[in-house]
Amino acid sequence: MVSFAHSVARVAVWNLAGYQYVSPDRLARQVAGLAFLDAEMVVLVELYGESHLDALAKGLAEQGVDYLPVFVAQPHGLHIGILAKSGVTVENARLIPGTEGKYEKGRRALAFDTRIGGFSAHVLGLHLKSGRGAAEQALRDTQCRAIGAYVEAYRTAEGQSRRAILMMGDFNMIPGQDVSNFHHLGGDDVMDFVSSWDLQDRFSHILDLGRANLLDGFAISRTYSTRYIRGTLRLFPMHWTMEMGREAFRDRVSDHLPFTASFRIS
Numbered sequence: 113m114v115s116f117a118h119s120v121a122r123v124a125v126w127n128l129a130g131y132q133y134v135s136p137d138r139l140a141r142q143v144a145g146l147a148f149l150d151a152e153m154v155v156l157v158e159l160y161g162e163s164h165l166d167a168l169a170k171g172l173a174e175q176g177v178d179y180l181p182v183f184v185a186q187p188h189g190l191h192i193g194i195l196a197k198s199g200v201t202v203e204n205a206r207l208i209p210g211t212e213g214k215y216e217k218g219r220r221a222l223a224f225d226t227r228i229g230g231f232s233a234h235v236l237g238l239h240l241k242s243g244r245g246a247a248e249q250a251l252r253d254t255q256c257r258a259i260g261a262y263v264e265a266y267r268t269a270e271g272q273s274r275r276a277i278l279m280m281g282d283f284n285m286i287p288g289q290d291v292s293n294f295h296h297l298g299g300d301d302v303m304d305f306v307s308s309w310d311l312q313d314r315f316s317h318i319l320d321l322g323r324a325n326l327l328d329g330f331a332i333s334r335t336y337s338t339r340y341i342r343g344t345l346r347l348f349p350m351h352w353t354m355e356m357g358r359e360a361f362r363d364r365v366s367d368h369l370p371f372t373a374s375f376r377i378s
Contacts, residue, residue: 119378120341121200121228124151124348125237125280126370127317127328130160131190139164141365143171145350146195150177151372152228153202154195155237157282159183165193182224188217192237192281194224201227208236208262213254215241221259229377231276231339234266238281238329240293249290256296263302267333276337279303282368283329303331307371310345316369318351318362330371344374 126149128134128142146154146168159165162183169181172195179195182202186192196202205224212218222237236259241251263277285293287308294305307330316328332340348370351361361369 119376120374121152121231121377122372122374123153124149124370124372125155125330127157127282127366127368128159129366129368130158130164134160134164138364139167143168145354145365146172147175147177148350148353149348149370152197153200153226155280156193156195157239159191159193161191169195184222186219190219190239192222192239211255211258213251213258215251215255218255231375231377233276233278236279238279238283240284242284249293252293253296256293260296260298277333279331282327284327285329286325286327298331301334304334305329305331306345310343311347314347316347318358318367328368328371330373339376341374341376346372348372
């Protein structure tokens with residue numbers, strides 16, 4: 113039997129639009145989409161609940177793709193979870209207190225440590241306040257300040273200063289518009305928002321009537337992140353892969369498309 117060795121691992125993030133009951137048909141399409149994605153680790157935003165994540169893992173296992181689900185419940189719903197393939201280590205998953213900011217029913221950042229082969233990182237899964245108005249941007253500022261302060265404390269903690277930090281999720285921030293949000297989340301050259309540069313001509317969020325924008329984000333710490341393969345961050349065109357138009361995908365699968373990024377693991 114031929115044995116395949118990999119020098120690269122793919123990390124993905126996807127908002128599943130789980131703000132309401134996920135029907136069996138919708139769930140089956142999400143399982144199919146994740147099977148196409150086939151990433152070593154996936155951060156999933158807007159899970160309806162732990163049962164949603166478990167059902168995804170079960171559906172993928174039935175297709176011969178085994179993932180370990182990792183779930184930490186948010187205080188007010190709309191959860192963030194993780195799917196990790198065998199051999200991928202996910203440890204110390206927890207919510208970061210205070211990162212909901214002044215948005216009382218907001219989502220806290222999910223933090224965890226991961227290792228895939230020779231690649232290790234501290235990962236933050238984010239789902240920030242939605243909305244395009246000044247009030248919503250101000251609420252995101254409070255969340256971004258709290259997350260930025262956590263990152264700074266983590267970077268200066270003993271034994272952690274040389275570890276890569278990844279941020280991924282639904283930032284609800286548009287590059288070039290939500291300038292203060294980006295500044296507080298990773299200013300002073302702490303984080304490199306690679307999605308703002310590599311995907312500036314793409315979209316990830318599908319609005320009514322097929323209009324779209326780039327709300328989802330992916331950022332990598334500027335120091336000690338040598339294993340990211342530059343230029344590999346991609347928006348995965350899952351609607352096209354599943355032979356759907358934007359509107360049909362939005363109605364039947366999710367209103368967001370996933371990102372994937374590749375890292376050297378050997």
